[in-house]
Amino acid sequence: MTTLTVTCPVTGSHIGDVPAHSPAATRDAFSRARLAQQSWSTTPVSQRKQIMLRLHDLLLERQAEFLDIIQDETGKNRGSAFDEVLDVAVTARHYAHAAPRLLRPRQVRGAVPLLTRTHVERAPVGVVGIIAPWNYPLSLALSDAIPALLAGNAVVLKPDEKTPFTALLAADLLAEAGLPDDVLQVLTGTGPVVGDTIARECDYLMFTGSTAVGRELGAIAGQRLIGFSAELGGKNPLIVLPSADVARTARGAVAACFANSGQLCISIERIYVHRDIADDFIPAFVEATEAMRIGPGHEWSTDMGSLISPEHRLQVEELVSDALSRGATLLTGGRALDELGPAFYSPTILTDVPTDAHLFGEETFGPVVALTIVDSVDEAVARANESPYGLNASVWGDVAEARRVASRLKVGTVNINEGFAAAWASLDAPMGGWGQSGVGRRHGDSGLLKYTEARTVAVQRGVALSGSSGVPRERYAQVVSTALRYGRALLR
Known part of the structure; x- marks a missing residue:
């Protein structure tokens, strides 16, 4: 063998x-x-x-x-x-x-x-x-x-x-x-x-x-x-509402985007931040991302390890390079970390990613997120729902407002003030995707x-449902029809 x-x-x-x-x-x-x-x-x-x-x-x-x-x-x-x-x-x-x-x-x-x-x-x-x-x-x-x-x-x-x-x-x-x-x-x-x-x-x-x-x-x-x-697959969105706590949301977005080096079907690859909070959220998110500890080893203090292979890192690099060549803006990251090993890549935040960039709609499956400023919650929901994928989403802000937004998203799971872990860990609830993100749960x-x-076993006592052999079929049909009409009237 x-x-x-x-x-x-x-x-x-x-x-x-x-x-x-x-x-x-x-x-x-x-x-x-x-x-x-x-x-x-x-x-x-x-x-x-x-x-x-x-x-x-x-x-x-x-x-x-x-x-x-x-x-x-x-x-x-x-x-x-x-x-x-x-x-x-x-x-x-x-x-x-x-x-x-x-x-x-x-x-x-x-x-x-x-x-x-x-x-x-x-x-x-x-x-x-x-x-x-x-x-x-x-x-x-x-x-x-x-x-x-x-x-x-x-x-x-x-x-x-x-x-x-x-x-x-x-x-x-x-x-x-x-x-x-x-x-x-x-x-x-x-x-x-x-x-x-x-x-x-x-x-x-x-x-x-x-x-x-x-x-x-x-x-x-x-x-x-x-x-x-x-x-x-997934191209999971995160929506930052005007009511979001900036510091908490920035920390949560780092975990949502870069846990497991971004190699997670339910991790976040798109962020839609409301313009009213963008000037506060974006620098906080960039700062929290740049503070991550990246490296090899079995120590508990490391925030992110490597990708699965040099070949996969190259695929991520190519998607980022393609987006940048088409006009995207790099806020942080965007480079291989060869000094750490052959498969390390820096946590990367892009903005202004054009629609013709492969990264815009394709799953990256790496530590890369595309950030977009939106002018309204309706626009955020519409952008989030543009993808053919529908696996997971995240909404940050006032819980009552976030729940209303969650009910408009075309995905299998929505996490409010969390990236993905709350829904995944709720084992009593089904987990799975809509659209091209899967079938079944x-x-x-x-x-x-x-x-x-499933096997249905039914035991019939007394009169057969098909009627007694001693009762004419027409008479049987009249009796059953009357019983059904009477039963419906009782249940009104």
């Missing part, structure tokens, strides 16, 4: 090699997963719950080990790596407690009161395929696998080839927590080989990544008539129930 080499983006040093699984090896993993899933699906939900609660405890106990490998593979700062540990631990706890309620058979109103007793059952779909990205190699792998496993499914997971060791370590931890063999399998390899095979073999497909790849995988899922959920009840099939 051929192998893939994994390198540290901060130093370019060799981390290790992993197998590049073939289509045949991937199909073999599905065969094992289907056998394991038969037994796992009969395991009481209470036992599945205890496994996930043990995962919660083990992850917190061994977090330093995970923080190190996440940083080594991604180059992100330690605080951003901890966000992943926290997210997975909280997700495990949330769904461990929610699963018994969500999976319990639920009685619903029957066709005829007293005579029809109807229940809805939830059965696992089978084997869930998860294709996870590099930017959050723990969170966006395990936080999707946890509800799928709790629902009684097996999972075949492909991590990104740049960040496989985080997912492999997570699989070991789940095994230590008590998950049976082959119920979760991590298959390393490339997207065109392992990812494509997963899409053609699984019973439900979960994908996080680019809109372009999401369309390709969605087409495969559509041809196969299997469930498909995807969180895709993670989090909330639907984040687990999407990995199940």
Whole structure:
């Protein structure tokens, strides 16, 4: 079997090699997963719950080990790596407690009161395929696998080839927590080989990544008539209202734009600031950005690490250069930080970005934000809604006014006086995108129930709904019609 080499983006040093699984090896993993899933699906939900609660405890106990490998593979700062540990631990706890309620058979109103007793059952779909990205190699792998496993499914997971060791370590931890063999399998390899095979073999497909790849995988899922959920790209807006607290908003905008080096589907890439507050906000935001501590290492004091690779840094550089060449103005940043390493780029604020610049509408996925001054709240909302993406938005200012603005934005989540974390961390609420930002939802009840099939079981007592064999069909129709009219009148 051929192998893939994994390198540290901060130093370019060799981390290790992993197998590049073939289509045949991937199909073999599905065969094992289907056998394991038969037994796992009969395991009481209470036992599945205890496994996930043990995962919660083990992850917190061994977090330093995970923080190190996440940083080594991604180059992100330690605080951003901890966000992943926290997210997975909280997700495990949330769904461990929610699963018994969500999976319990639920009685619903029957066709005829007293005579029809109807229940809805939830059965696992089978084997869930998860294709996870590099930017959050723990969170966006395990936080999707946890509800799928709790629902009684097996999972075949492909991590990104740049960040496989985080997912492999997570699989070991789940095994230590008590998950049976082959119920979760991590298959390393490339997207065109392992990812494509997963899409053609699984019973439900979960994908996080680019809109372009999401369309390709969605087409495969559509041809196969299997469930498909995807969180895709974003060009997320932040609106600064005249009522915003300048200092708080400037600090919040830094976190919203540059957390995880801007490599976050829900991070902010566009800011619309009302003219009444622009002269105060813009210099405060620039000052807060320039005060960021950027660098390598495992210290907690660093605010931002590197990008995922020199190649990705080059893509970000090209988008910024293109915008500047077309007339954009650089307020701060805009340069590679070679003195720190081959994949570091400075947090960058641009203004006056013209509409013909690629950065204007394309997702940058880096530490770059375009700032625009607007003359009214209506203009800010209209500009925010211009994008075909609709993943996340942020509104800063008086809460009552901000809530009114939030209800006008065409996005899946809106954070008021926060960038993205408040909505993301609200695990009881659905998380996902509108438009080209995705289909389906993670989090909330639907984040687990999407990995199940609904089965309706109805028990009929006494008279059959089709009528008694001793009653003429015309007479039966008259009686039923009269009953329906009488019932409607009673409910007026």
